[in-house]
Amino acid sequence: MSIETLAETAQAMIAPGKGILAIDESTSTISRRFEALGIASNEANRRAYRELLLTTPRLAEHVSGAILYDETIRQASRDGVPFARLMADAGILPGIKVDKGTQPLAGCPGELVTEGLDGLRPRLEEYYKLGARFAKWRAVISIGDGTPSGTCIDSNSHALARFAALCQEQGLVPVVEPEVLMDGTHDIEASYEVHEVVLRSLFDALYQHSVALEGTILKPSMVLPGADSGETATVEEVAEATLLCLKSTVPAILPGIVFLSGGQGDRAATAHLDAMNRMGPHPWTLSFSYGRAMQSAALKIWSQDLQGNVAKAQEAVFARARDNGQAALGRWVAA
Numbered sequence: 001m002s003i004e005t006l007a008e009t010a011q012a013m014i015a016p017g018k019g020i021l022a023i024d025e026s027t028s029t030i031s032r033r034f035e036a037l038g039i040a041s042n043e044a045n046r047r048a049y050r051e052l053l054l055t056t057p058r059l060a061e062h063v064s065g066a067i068l069y070d071e072t073i074r075q076a077s078r079d080g081v082p083f084a085r086l087m088a089d090a091g092i093l094p095g096i097k098v099d100k101g102t103q104p105l106a107g108c109p110g111e112l113v114t115e116g117l118d119g120l121r122p123r124l125e126e127y128y129k130l131g132a133r134f135a136k137w138r139a140v141i142s143i144g145d146g147t148p149s150g151t152c153i154d155s156n157s158h159a160l161a162r163f164a165a166l167c168q169e170q171g172l173v174p175v176v177e178p179e180v181l182m183d184g185t186h187d188i189e190a191s192y193e194v195h196e197v198v199l200r201s202l203f204d205a206l207y208q209h210s211v212a213l214e215g216t217i218l219k220p221s222m223v224l225p226g227a228d229s230g231e232t233a234t235v236e237e238v239a240e241a242t243l244l245c246l247k248s249t250v251p252a253i254l255p256g257i258v259f260l261s262g263g264q265g266d267r268a269a270t271a272h273l274d275a276m277n278r279m280g281p282h283p284w285t286l287s288f289s290y291g292r293a294m295q296s297a298a299l300k301i302w303s304q305d306l307q308g309n310v311a312k313a314q315e316a317v318f319a320r321a322r323d324n325g326q327a328a329l330g331r332w333v334a335a
Contacts, residue, residue, distance in 0.1 A: 006215025007255070009133050009173045013093060013217055014256030017325045018064035019288035020175075022260070023053055023295070024097035024136065026069060037303035045306070047075045052302060053295065054087060056314040062325030065093035067136050067175070067289070073127065084131025095134040095175065096127045098163070102140050111152040112140050114159055117166075124170040134173035136219065137163040141178065143186045143194050143226065153201045161205035168215055175258070175289070177219040178202050182263050184226035188233050191223045192241050199249035213253045219289050220246075221262045222272055235268075239275035243282070252283035259286070261293035266320065267334070269293040270327045277330030287328040294320045 013020065025033070030049075031041035039045055050072050066087060073096055076082045084094040100116035114137065124135060139156035141148045156178065164174035178198050180191065199220070206213065223241040225231035233241075246257065261269040269290060276286050288294075297320065302313040326332040 003168075003212045003215055005171070006168055006173055006212065009093070010215050010217055010255045013064050013134060013173065014258065014285040014287055015064050016285075017329045018062055019290070019321075019324055019328055020095070020258050021053065021059075021063050021066040021294055021321070022289050022291035023050055023072065024067040024069045024095075025291065026101065027071060033299065034303075037300065039303050039306070043071070046071065048306065049299070049302065050075065050083065051077050052310050052313055053298070053317055054083060054090075054092070056317045056321070058318060059321060060091040062318075062321040063092055065095050065134060067095040067097055067134075068132075069097055073130050073132060082131070088131060093133050094131045095136060096130075096132040097138075098123060098127070098135045099137045105152055105155060108147075108149050108152050110144065111142065111147055111149060113152070113155045114139050117159060117162055120163065120166050121170070124166055124172060128170055128172060132172060134175055134217070135163075135167050136175040136177055138177040138179060138219075141180045141194065141198055143180065143184045143190060148194060148198075153198055154205075157198070157201040157205040160202060161209040161211060164206060164211045164216060165209040168212060173215055173217060174211070175217045175219050176202065176206070177260065178221075179260060179262060180221045182221070182224055182227045185228045185230075186226040187229055187231050188223060188225040188237065188241055191225060192245055195220070195223050195242075195245045196249055199245070203249065203251060213251055214255060216254060218250060218254060218257045219260055220257065221260055222264075224262075224264070227263070235271045235275050238272050239279060242272070243276055243279060247283075250284065254284050256285040256287060258289035261288075261290040264293060266293045266296065270323050270332055271334070273324065274327035274330055274332040277328060280330060285328075288324045290320075290324060294324070 167174035
């Protein structure tokens with residue numbers, strides 16, 4: 001696959017006013033969310049819920065692609081249309097989560113490394129044949145007393161870079177996700193420092209593995225104070241700190257940055273993205289790749305009546321997509 005084709009796909013993923021819907025929760029994660037709302041977590045209900053999301057009317061107006069889970073990319077609509085084909089026909093690029101989750105990092109107590117590189121090449125080849133055109137890998141970095149260690153940062157950066165190189169070899173745009181968790185008592189300055197070190201390590205590793213940045217998308221967390229810090233940062237402070245960090249670490253050749261919501265509330269995630277885009281222009285497109293911040297309202301509505309509330313839940317999905325699409329343009333107006 002040529003670099004030009006990868007670059008074209010990357011540009012389509014960050015089309016103006018569009019972002020990426022993250023519906024790549026593992027079976028265990030979506031089961032916890034279902035069970036908290038009294039929904040039985042079986043294959044039929046998971047399939048029905050993902051169909052609800054992907055068939056939301058006019059979704060493609062604000063969503064360029066969706067990240068799927070292994071189970072989902074193999075499923076089809078009630079009419080028998082494979083989800084990947086259904087998405088492509090609607091103008092939404094199919095993506096796939098390919099990491100196999102985190103495991104304790106040996107020698108670094110309390111820290112994690114993401115696994116899944118073994119056998120990744122043939123899995124990527126299969127996902128491409130199933131219709132995927134981009135893939136995602138998530139690394140998890142926590143801030144605590146003496147953490148993150150350099151070993152943790154470098155180990156995760158190395159895995160992200162190997163993933164990205166393998167993706168491009170198979171014709172898939174890599175979405176590299178170095179998430180610095182909000183959990184903790186750290187202040188926004190500590191968050192900034194860790195984000196900066198993590199991103200510098202990541203782009204050094206991508207360079208060392210000959211990853212073409214013009215065919216790569218970054219999915220970072222925002223620079224926020226720890227959830228247990230007691231510190232409150234304004235929307236402008238978060239936007240300014242995040243932008244400063246990105247401008248000091250992310251090469252301008254990268255086409256786009258799609259933020260994860262990372263446990264932020266729906267409105268906060270939208271407000272922060274909107275504020276950053278109002279502070280533009282920037283070297284790269286700034287958009288979203290939200291999961292919970294796009295789905296939570298719709299999931300609650302659907303849980304109340306799995307058969308009768310589909311249209312109402314889809315209205316909630318579209319509203320969130322529209323708001324975040326406007327935020328990606330710096331034009332969101334809070335209701």
